[in-house]
Amino acid sequence: MKLFKYNKIAVLALVSIALVSCGNDDQPGDSQLDYTQPVKTKLDNWITTNYLTPYNINVQYKWNQNTVDNSRYLFPPTIEKVQPALEIVQTIWLKSYATIGGADFVKKIAPREIVLVGGVNLNSVGTRTLGLAEGGQRVTLFETDYIDKSNRENVAEFIHTIQHEYIHILNQNKPFDEKSWTVITPGGYTADWYNYEIPESNELGFITSYARSNINEDFAETASMILIYSKDEYAAFLAGIQSPFALEALKKKEALVVKYFKEAFNMDFYALRDEAEKNTTAVITN
Amino acid sequence: MKIKNLYKYLSAAILILHLYSCTNNTDADPLFDETPTTRLNNQKSELNTALLSSEFGWKAVYFTDNTVLGGYTHLFKFAEDGTVEMASDFDADTKVYKSEYAIQLGSTVSVTFTTKNRIHLLSESNNYPIPALEAKGYLGDFQFLYYGQENGEIIFRTNRNNRELRFVKATAADWADLSKNLEMEKNVIGSDDRPLFRMLETNDGTTTHKFDFLFSAATRFVESNSVETGYAVSHDMGVGYTPTGIVVSPAVEVGGQKLTDFVYNDADGSFTATGTNGVTATIKYTDSPLVLTDDYKLMLPGQPLYWFGYFTNDYTVEAPTNSKLFNDEISKINAALPEGQSILSVELYTNTSAGTIIYYSFEGRDPIQHYVTVEEDAAGKKIILKHRAWDGDTTAPTPSFLASFDKHLMDANGLYIKKESFKLFYSEPVYTITSASNPFRMTTWKLN
Numbered sequence: 260m261k262l263f264k265y266n267k268i269a270v271l272a273l274v275s276i277a278l279v280s281c282g283n284d285d286q287p288g289d290s291q292l293d294y295t296q297p298v299k300t301k302l303d304n305w306i307t308t309n310y311l312t313p314y315n316i317n318v319q320y321k322w323n324q325n326t327v328d329n330s331r332y333l334f335p336p337t338i339e340k341v342q343p344a345l346e347i348v349q350t351i352w353l354k355s356y357a358t359i360g361g362a363d364f365v366k367k368i369a370p371r372e373i374v375l376v377g378g379v380n381l382n383s384v385g386t387r388t389l390g391l392a393e394g395g396q397r398v399t400l401f402e403t404d405y406i407d408k409s410n411r412e413n414v415a416e417f418i419h420t421i422q423h424e425y426i427h428i429l430n431q432n433k434p435f436d437e438k439s440w441t442v443i444t445p446g447g448y449t450a451d452w453y454n455y456e457i458p459e460s461n462e463l464g465f466i467t468s469y470a471r472s473n474i475n476e477d478f479a480e481t482a483s484m485i486l487i488y489s490k491d492e493y494a495a496f497l498a499g500i501q502s503p504f505a506l507e508a509l510k511k512k513e514a515l516v517v518k519y520f521k522e523a524f525n526m527d528f529y530a531l532r533d534e535a536e537k538n539t540t541a542v543i544t545n
Numbered sequence: 546m547k548i549k550n551l552y553k554y555l556s557a558a559i560l561i562l563h564l565y566s567c568t569n570n571t572d573a574d575p576l577f578d579e580t581p582t583t584r585l586n587n588q589k590s591e592l593n594t595a596l597l598s599s600e601f602g603w604k605a606v607y608f609t610d611n612t613v614l615g616g617y618t619h620l621f622k623f624a625e626d627g628t629v630e631m632a633s634d635f636d637a638d639t640k641v642y643k644s645e646y647a648i649q650l651g652s653t654v655s656v657t658f659t660t661k662n663r664i665h666l667l668s669e670s671n672n673y674p675i676p677a678l679e680a681k682g683y684l685g686d687f688q689f690l691y692y693g694q695e696n697g698e699i700i701f702r703t704n705r706n707n708r709e710l711r712f713v714k715a716t717a718a719d720w721a722d723l724s725k726n727l728e729m730e731k732n733v734i735g736s737d738d739r740p741l742f743r744m745l746e747t748n749d750g751t752t753t754h755k756f757d758f759l760f761s762a763a764t765r766f767v768e769s770n771s772v773e774t775g776y777a778v779s780h781d782m783g784v785g786y787t788p789t790g791i792v793v794s795p796a797v798e799v800g801g802q803k804l805t806d807f808v809y810n811d812a813d814g815s816f817t818a819t820g821t822n823g824v825t826a827t828i829k830y831t832d833s834p835l836v837l838t839d840d841y842k843l844m845l846p847g848q849p850l851y852w853f854g855y856f857t858n859d860y861t862v863e864a865p866t867n868s869k870l871f872n873d874e875i876s877k878i879n880a881a882l883p884e885g886q887s888i889l890s891v892e893l894y895t896n897t898s899a900g901t902i903i904y905y906s907f908e909g910r911d912p913i914q915h916y917v918t919v920e921e922d923a924a925g926k927k928i929i930l931k932h933r934a935w936d937g938d939t940t941a942p943t944p945s946f947l948a949s950f951d952k953h954l955m956d957a958n959g960l961y962i963k964k965e966s967f968k969l970f971y972s973e974p975v976y977t978i979t980s981a982s983n984p985f986r987m988t989t990w991k992l993n
Binding site: 266269270273276291292293297298320321322323324329330331332333334335336337338377378379380381382383385387404 | 552556559560563580582583586589626627644645647649651657658659660661665668669670671679680681682684685687688704705
């Protein structure tokens, strides 16, 4: 039994040796990683003031292969084109939502990053991808080198892209009533939507041909197109629809969009549209 | 074994393990003296130092894919503040533009042109030279992975397509003379005053081989195949322009030597690359087609009636085989005609009961027929047309507005006739008629 006593002492001794044995007096030095911040240009500072600080949105305009599809032949924007593009986004999108949804709305639900790409993202079927929204976090906007502020159609297309992608971001945060949406025009969805003229798709109850790709795109297209149209323009669009079925479908979809904004975010969709129209005019006449 | 012995052995074993545990001897020699992070940082600064080191910056002739496209010369001048000045011979705008660059870590250390400049013109999805490259632009990249330095050159591999690209030190002359590359392009395309036929001739010191030479300015690419039977060699190559000639990729391999740099000779419009021991490769004009066919024979006397036609309001007008001189002569006819009249067709009826006739038809006036005789140049594999009569009148003078055009068809040196392998929309075979003396070539359908 005595042996056990010594054993205990021996074990204790071994444990202490083990704890002390591999001690090393060298302390870790400075990090070997280069963590110096790149020098900020005037443009970088502008982005910090207008996007990062107020909205917590990072803007990436310099090429980073990890944020773009490397199989596509794209290129980064021309530096001089970045700020004008961002000003349009700020005025028409951010300010409109801030005014109607409350100052904090966009801060809470916004892409955390906007990636700008200068070139056209042409698909092999001849269509152009204008924007992408990924995981509720990142929005990529293409063709920023081709924005022409003096051209309403051109600005409208660019803004359409960001409105469309932001609707996706909203949907990725709070889903819309997919069940009710699916039954409105179940037969019209098709993968080769690009083979159809827009008026043809309108007469089937779709606001654009792209809306026919699936219900998520349909929702985003319906909401973003109504935001792009002025009140009168949209009324004229509806008045031009021949098919009673299509007209009813478009109205049902519009009602679902309005309901979604009210129920999910307590926002008046029509007020948002009017604000966006006001701000669009401001951008173009400036 | 008793339990207490077990403890003894166990204690002894643990003790021995302890005694060994703290030795620093790992026996494996470290492969590198520094940590991976340090090494990457070193590589980054090595690349940046290299980029900044050249007084006049760097030059790269970028062959994005030398199986379909040629080379585009770019000049870069990097600055410490992360900006780069750049010029390119992609198009006529050879001015210098400024943008940003960064040393980035991709699969290895790389230089990336992070905001738009000239090099991005090669990566514009909706600006592509041929339909096969739709949505792919010119297959260009603008992130280059660093693979070290050799003989003062920086070696990169492109990020997307993994092709080698070398930056060589630029000179002041490179910047000053960049626009001359586009002057050289005109010589590669070929002057209207030169013959229509071209070839590549290689000489390995003893034997020569001949290849046809078909250059596309849109892609800066040449298709060049041997014209000798039993010698199936091709020298397809991308072309980059220099102020004094062209640089090609892949190299033209002659007698085991790789020739890439061709020097232009304005006297005869040729480009020559010279190796050692009499090895040369020359791109030159020839007065006659490389391959002479017997296609001319169906126009000779004794053959059945055949009908060939060129029409100004149909696909023949767009044929790439119509030479500039031919198109100019057609325009000249229209310019000489009164208001409201224009030429509609030039047709050739061979061996009718009234002989062979060149038939000119017009908008706003009656057709005119030029009666001719046909002679054979059997050695030259040509036909020679000789004047007989205008509209059946042997004393009538040549209508003045047709004189300039018609004289090419009356070429005393004869006309080459070739059945082309392509079609012009319809299934009718396409024949070209080429003057032996001048770069005059018209494209017709054989209509019966």
